[in-house]
Amino acid sequence: MPGETESEVLLLGGTANRGQVVRVGDTVRRPQRATSPATHALLRHLADVGFDGAPRFLGVDEQGREVLSYVPGTAITPPYPAWALSDEALVSVAHLLRDYHRAVSTFSPVPHLWPPSPPPPFAGQLISHNDVNLDNVVFRDGRAVALIDFDLASPGCRVWDVACATRLWAPLRPDRYIDDSRRGRALDRLRLFADSYGLDRGDREALVPAVLHNHQWLYDIVGTAAANGHPAFSEYLAGGAMRRAERTRRWYLDNVDVLQQALA
Structure with a gap:
């Protein structure tokens, strides 16, 4: 495997595999999972159809880790740079996600074993990324160019990924939990993302329920994961995440009509 003798550099970001993802030369080494063969098939498909916005699967190293191509650029980790929170960056994420969905639309999930799918009616249309978090998008020159970390990818749908992305990038949460330039602009950015992606009327109607x-x-x-002893997720929940999550859920329920009107 190329680069076996090169030093390993720990890559920051993410929670599930914290401390276990490293860069070796122009490759990334990550732990495998029971569903890794499905992810590898997905990445091979994306390469075959010429989609440049994802890592390439290169094989397995001597330690049993999956080997992916390193995608040059910047993944957005705290403290978030101002440019990553701009409307221009948001639009580029919407365009990248739309292009991914076009590329994956011809991929058959059969007969692979996948992680759990989204709940009905948001499952089964195509393989959605399912985790379009800020640190899972790579930027170059201020523009989103690649999705990384396909660990949760499974049979889902377009509107599910858009819901995930708008929830995190707009972001859709009470203003008390937004301490950057996006504060007070959640509704504008929700609509901007939907417009930039090109959601049709039916998907716009489904988007707000999908967000919840x-x-x-x-x-x-x-x-x-925390209940099963995952240290990083346990630490995350211990920091008050569930209290914030419940307040955010209540905010969604209280603002369903407002969110829907923003998409009209």
Whole structure:
């Protein structure tokens, strides 16, 4: 495997694999999972159709880790740079996600074993990324160019990924939990993302319910991992995350009509 003798550099960001993802030369080494073969098939498909916005699967190293191509650029980790929170950056994330969905639309998930899918009716249309968090998008020159960390990818749908992305990038949460330039602009940025992606009327109507379900689904994953002893997720929840999550859920429920009107 190329680069075996090169030094390992720990890559920051992420929670599930914190401290276990390293760069070796022009490659990234990550732990494998029971569902890794499905992810590898997905990445091979994206390469075959010419989609440049994802790492390439290169094989498995001597330690049993998956080997991916290193995507040059900047993944957005705290403290967030001002340019990453701009409307221009948001639009580029919407365009990248739209392009990913076009590329993956011809991929068959059969017969692979996938992580849990989103709940009905948001499952089964295509393989959604399911974790379009800020640190899972790589930027170059202020523009989103690649998605990384496909560990949660599974049979989902377009609107589910858009719900995840707008929830985190707008962001859709009470202003008390937004301490940057996005504060007070959640509704404008929600609409901007939907417009930039090109959501049709039906998906716009489904987006707000998808946001609520996506929020609960992701926190269920975090809670399950913490209950199973995952140290990073346990630390995250111990920091008051569940209290914030419940307040955010209440905010969604109280503002369903407002969110829907922003998309009209």
